[in-house]
Amino acid sequence: MSHKYNNGGITNGGGGGGEIIDKNDEMGGVILGLDGGTTSTICVCMQFQGQLVDPLPILGRAVAGCSNHNSVGETAARDTLVQVMTEALTKSGSKKSAVRAVCLGVSGVNHPNDQERILNWLRNVFQSHVKLYVQNDAVAALASGTMGKLHGCVLIAGTGSISYGFTEDGREARAAGGGPVLGDWGSGYGIAAKALTAVIRAHDGRDSQTMLTDSILQSLSLPSPDELIGWIYADPSWARIAALVPVVVSCAEAGDEIAQKILKDAVQELSLIVTAVVKRLGMGGEDGNLYFPIVMVGGVLEANKRWDIGKEVINCILKTYPGATPVRPKVEPAVGAALLAWHFLRKEIDGNCHR
Amino acid sequence: MSHKYNNGGITNGGGGGGEIIDKNDEMGGVILGLDGGTTSTICVCMQFQGQLVDPLPILGRAVAGCSNHNSVGETAARDTLVQVMTEALTKSGSKKSAVRAVCLGVSGVNHPNDQERILNWLRNVFQSHVKLYVQNDAVAALASGTMGKLHGCVLIAGTGSISYGFTEDGREARAAGGGPVLGDWGSGYGIAAKALTAVIRAHDGRDSQTMLTDSILQSLSLPSPDELIGWIYADPSWARIAALVPVVVSCAEAGDEIAQKILKDAVQELSLIVTAVVKRLGMGGEDGNLYFPIVMVGGVLEANKRWDIGKEVINCILKTYPGATPVRPKVEPAVGAALLAWHFLRKEIDGNCHR
Numbered sequence: 001m002s003h004k005y006n007n008g009g010i011t012n013g014g015g016g017g018g019e020i021i022d023k024n025d026e027m028g029g030v031i032l033g034l035d036g037g038t039t040s041t042i043c044v045c046m047q048f049q050g051q052l053v054d055p056l057p058i059l060g061r062a063v064a065g066c067s068n069h070n071s072v073g074e075t076a077a078r079d080t081l082v083q084v085m086t087e088a089l090t091k092s093g094s095k096k097s098a099v100r101a102v103c104l105g106v107s108g109v110n111h112p113n114d115q116e117r118i119l120n121w122l123r124n125v126f127q128s129h130v131k132l133y134v135q136n137d138a139v140a141a142l143a144s145g146t147m148g149k150l151h152g153c154v155l156i157a158g159t160g161s162i163s164y165g166f167t168e169d170g171r172e173a174r175a176a177g178g179g180p181v182l183g184d185w186g187s188g189y190g191i192a193a194k195a196l197t198a199v200i201r202a203h204d205g206r207d208s209q210t211m212l213t214d215s216i217l218q219s220l221s222l223p224s225p226d227e228l229i230g231w232i233y234a235d236p237s238w239a240r241i242a243a244l245v246p247v248v249v250s251c252a253e254a255g256d257e258i259a260q261k262i263l264k265d266a267v268q269e270l271s272l273i274v275t276a277v278v279k280r281l282g283m284g285g286e287d288g289n290l291y292f293p294i295v296m297v298g299g300v301l302e303a304n305k306r307w308d309i310g311k312e313v314i315n316c317i318l319k320t321y322p323g324a325t326p327v328r329p330k331v332e333p334a335v336g337a338a339l340l341a342w343h344f345l346r347k348e349i350d351g352n353c354h355r
Numbered sequence: 356m357s358h359k360y361n362n363g364g365i366t367n368g369g370g371g372g373g374e375i376i377d378k379n380d381e382m383g384g385v386i387l388g389l390d391g392g393t394t395s396t397i398c399v400c401m402q403f404q405g406q407l408v409d410p411l412p413i414l415g416r417a418v419a420g421c422s423n424h425n426s427v428g429e430t431a432a433r434d435t436l437v438q439v440m441t442e443a444l445t446k447s448g449s450k451k452s453a454v455r456a457v458c459l460g461v462s463g464v465n466h467p468n469d470q471e472r473i474l475n476w477l478r479n480v481f482q483s484h485v486k487l488y489v490q491n492d493a494v495a496a497l498a499s500g501t502m503g504k505l506h507g508c509v510l511i512a513g514t515g516s517i518s519y520g521f522t523e524d525g526r527e528a529r530a531a532g533g534g535p536v537l538g539d540w541g542s543g544y545g546i547a548a549k550a551l552t553a554v555i556r557a558h559d560g561r562d563s564q565t566m567l568t569d570s571i572l573q574s575l576s577l578p579s580p581d582e583l584i585g586w587i588y589a590d591p592s593w594a595r596i597a598a599l600v601p602v603v604v605s606c607a608e609a610g611d612e613i614a615q616k617i618l619k620d621a622v623q624e625l626s627l628i629v630t631a632v633v634k635r636l637g638m639g640g641e642d643g644n645l646y647f648p649i650v651m652v653g654g655v656l657e658a659n660k661r662w663d664i665g666k667e668v669i670n671c672i673l674k675t676y677p678g679a680t681p682v683r684p685k686v687e688p689a690v691g692a693a694l695l696a697w698h699f700l701r702k703e704i705d706g707n708c709h710r
Contacts, residue, residue, distance in 0.1 A: 110584045175559035181535075181587050181596065183552030197538030204530035205631035229465045232536050241536065276560035 029100040030059065030092065031345065032085055033338025035140050036067035036077075036106035038159060039239055042334040043084040045092040048100055052147060052342065056335065060092025068108040069117075078121045081106075085125070101131040103341035105140025105333060107160075110177065131345055137333060138164040138177065144329040144336025145295030148343040152327075153283065155274050155313070157266075158298035159242040161187035165277040175276040180238060186269030188242030188300050194262045195248045196232070196241070199225050202258075211256040215247050245300060252307045263307060266300070270309070271316035274324075284321040293327045384455040385414065385447065386700065387440055388693025390495050391422035391432075391461035393514060394594050397689040398439040400447040403455055407502060407697065411690065415447025423463040424472075433476045436461075440480070456486040458696035460495025460688060462515075465532065486700055492688060493519040493532065499684040499691025500650030503698040507682075508638065510629050510668070512621075513653035514597040516542035520632040530631040535593060541624030543597030543655050549617045550603045551587070551596070554580050557613075565613040566606045574602050600655060607662045618662060621655070625664070626671035629679075639676040648682045 162177030517532030656665035
């Protein structure tokens with residue numbers, strides 16, 4: 001089947017294969033890239049051009065709340081997605097009919113059922129010729145570091161932690177990303193929960209005293225460790241707990257051994273998430289020296305001073321995979337999603353042209 | 356101030372000290388003992404007699420749902436408590452005016468504020484002369500093994516885990532009981548969460564394969580580990596996850612090393628909870644040989660076959676405290692609460708008589 005660009009959209013051409021189409025006719029219109037996380041959802045609208053240029057032709061950007069259906073339920077998640085896409089189009093002065101492709105990178109997409117449900121929502125919003133792609137938000141994060149190319153590995157360590165990898169021949173693998181019950185221990189939540197536990201253990205005599213006690217209580221304005229249980233269960237949201245990571249880093253930098261141990265364990269966990277993916281995909285080649293990018297994303301891997309978790313994780317991975325090359329993305333994950341949509345659409349058009 | 360028994364209740368006598376009261380006049384009426392856990396709330400109504408006799412004079416028993424305010428909210432928790440006490444009185448053929456003392460052992464009571472709130476509810480239900488006691492449910496569990504005497508240590512390992520200890524001179528200490536975020540790792544929830552994590556880690560290549568994968572998936576009727584994330588977040592209630600403990604025990608008994616490691620770690624954690632309390636209270640004496648009871652309560656410590664977690668915990672504690680003596684309660688924690696009320700009331704009456 002061939003595709004032909006027409007009136008700002010892609011229509012399925014009625015003819016068989018073998019048509020010759022002028023590539024330039026295929027360009028134009030806009031694409032939407034969306035990054036849906038547990039705290040916010042960001043959508044960008046980008047002009048669709050034949051080549052990726054610098055700066056990227058971003059026409060508009062909109063921000064909304066959480067769109068993770070596991071957190072807010074299906075109806076709220078869908079409404080948020082539709083709202084943020086509509087706003088991005090309005091801000092860019094584009095009509096919905098100009099949309100040619102949409103790529104959503106959404107946290108909580110862990111299963112084909114999750115993808116299918118979101119695709120069904122999108123099918124009711126866009127005309128049938130619009131190309132729709134739904135991915136885990138980690139895939140959009142990877143694309144933000146590789147300018148849309150699905151090759152290499154991404155490590156996200158924010159509130160949660162996850163790694164995704166893609167080989168150039170299209171194989172993929174993932175590790176972690178199961179949330180706190182399923183042991184995302186290198187994540188911001190994991191680090192902070194261990195620090196809170198260390199405070200309780202010091203308080204009830206199970207473990208040594210730690211600077212974490214005073215630092216955490218001060219940061220939460222609580223008078224005593226006895227108040228922590230009430231504080232936790234008043235609102236056990238993962239992001240609220242993960243917000244304590246900078247306190248743990250400060251204590252580690254000040255020489256607290258328990259805080260240092262928590263961060264060292266997190267480094268091991270995060271390295272393992274990446275190397276598990278790299279190993280399964282054989283991404284480093286036989287000797288581990290083959291080049292591949294590791295896109296590093298998330299608050300845990302950034303913004304540290306002397307105790308740099310991201311750097312430690314890279315050092316740990318390099319011991320086994322010297323070809324691994326860290327990449328700090330220059331664009332945000334929503335732009336990564338738009339770049340993914342660009343690549344998918346471009347590939348489809350090229351495929352049609354070369355037949 | 357003296358107290359005088361009158362018309363089935365205690366009234367604060369208007370006179371000063373020095374009255375001589377016939378002890379037998381002080382007896383009669385009923386006491387209520389209540390055990391409020393995260394899955395159910397049980398209330399027993401017991402006749403108040405001068406001596407504890409075997410069998411105990413339990414007149415009625417009622418069961419209701421959860422009364423942990425952290426789980427169901429304040430209004431539902433209060434309504435459940437009132438309902439179950441009313442039902443226990445009705446079943447025992449007693450009137451509310453016959454109640455002389457009430458002891459509530461409620462999970463989620465971690466702080467003086469929690470106690471004060473529940474006491475306020477009770478003050479609106481009972482006449483002002485009724486003696487009211489509110490404790491953490493672990494204290495009622497201890498009393499169920501010591502026939503109401505507050506001496507020794509209790510270890511609860513059910514969905515959560517906690518230890519409480521009391522010395523004969525009235526000092527007390529507690530360890531753990533903070534729930535999963537604050538690291539109750541030897542609990543049923545902790546064991547099951549580690550087992551689920553082990554399945555995910557084996558699946559994504561971070562750790563070795565384990566029997567837990569097939570056993571847990573079969574027990575949950577799930578086709579693949581990919582389905583576990585959806586299963587967890589469909590209903591992350593602690594008790595639902597803790598229900599997987601027997602599967603972990605079976606795998607350990609069948610020789611699975613990862614399951615065995617999880618249970619061995621749980622034994623260490625549970626022993627540490629107890630020894631932290633014993634150490635703080637100096638309960639074992641200088642050489643650890645001093646006698647004290649350890650009341651063992653909860654599903655994790657019972658019902659195992661070859662891999663007996665409770666027995667392993669005791670063996671571990673005995674290495675440091677040879678005077679520790681395990682006790683399996685013969686009565687339920689609600690009766691423990693009633694026995695506590697009996698002791699408190701008896702002490703008060705004796706105190707008045709001896710002046």
